[in-house]
Amino acid sequence: MKKNLFKELLLNSKHNNILLSIYTDKDDTDKFLVGYVCEFDNDFILIKKITPNGVFDGFSSLLIGDVYSIEYNDSYINKIQHNIKGDIINLRKDVEILLESNFRFDDIIRLSMDMHYCLSINSIFDRTFIGYIKDFDGENIIVSNIDEYNKSDGFSLFKISEIERISLFDVELNMINNLY
Numbered sequence: 001m002k003k004n005l006f007k008e009l010l011l012n013s014k015h016n017n018i019l020l021s022i023y024t025d026k027d028d029t030d031k032f033l034v035g036y037v038c039e040f041d042n043d044f045i046l047i048k049k050i051t052p053n054g055v056f057d058g059f060s061s062l063l064i065g066d067v068y069s070i071e072y073n074d075s076y077i078n079k080i081q082h083n084i085k086g087d088i089i090n091l092r093k094d095v096e097i098l099l100e101s102n103f104r105f106d107d108i109i110r111l112s113m114d115m116h117y118c119l120s121i122n123s124i125f126d127r128t129f130i131g132y133i134k135d136f137d138g139e140n141i142i143v144s145n146i147d148e149y150n151k152s153d154g155f156s157l158f159k160i161s162e163i164e165r166i167s168l169f170d171v172e173l174n175m176i177n178n179l180y
Contacts, residue, residue: 006163009070010045013037018090019077023069024049025064032078033060036089039100040064046103048096052082056092058170061103066164095169100118108166109136117175118146129156130176136160137168146176 013020014037021139022045023032035047045064046157049057071077102111109149112119114131121129134142140159147153167173 005041006067006070009072010037010040013072018072019050019076019081021077022062022067023071024066024067033086033173034077035060038096039103041104043123044104045101048088049167050080050084050088051171052083053078054080054085054088055171056168058173059092059095059099060165060167061099061108062106062118062165072133092169105160105163105166106136106138108168109133109141109160112168117145117168119171120167120170121163122160122167123158124164125162129158129171131156132178150176 002091008021012018017036019034019036021032021034023029025031033047034052035049035057038046038048039105040046041064043064045067047060047062048125049060052059055076098111099108102108108119113136117134118130118132121124121141123129129143129145131143131145134144134155136142139162140157145155145156
């Protein structure tokens with residue numbers, strides 16, 4: 001059987017809490033996210049994100065096909081690990097357990113709609129939608145948008161096929177969740 005180094009690394013991160021830098025934007029190689037793998041399948045990966053200061057920064061689900069590079073055990077990762085205070089692995093474990101079986105885009109959208117979670121949705125067209133899911137038919141999504149002042153700002157409709165990443169429970173989204 002042929003080895004799959006990519007999947008072996010993801011499994012190793014998941015089971016041994018190895019912090020990874022994950023690159024998905026080939027046009028901006030300075031843009032990446034850092035975190036632990038919570039779950040993955042052939043299409044999606046769920047990451048528990050960590051800021052450069054070592055603080056929990058929510059979860060992101062992204063398309064595995066968009067990942068072009070992963071770095072680990074380098075000086076940048078080691079610096080972040082040094083900055084981590086407390087037991088970040090078990091922080092928001094309740095949400096992580098819920099997301100582990102609901103980490104595909106359609107599952108997160110339904111879960112967010114049911115639980116009234118604020119999401120950040122990055123589209124393939126370099127647009128970011130922040131807000132609450134108003135409606136979802138399996139193909140199209142309507143988001144009740146929240147603007148940069150945390151005020152309601154109309155609605156956006158787009159296709160699930162246009163999504164490249166969904167994030168939830170990061171610092172900004174938690175502030176919005178506390179307001180609504």
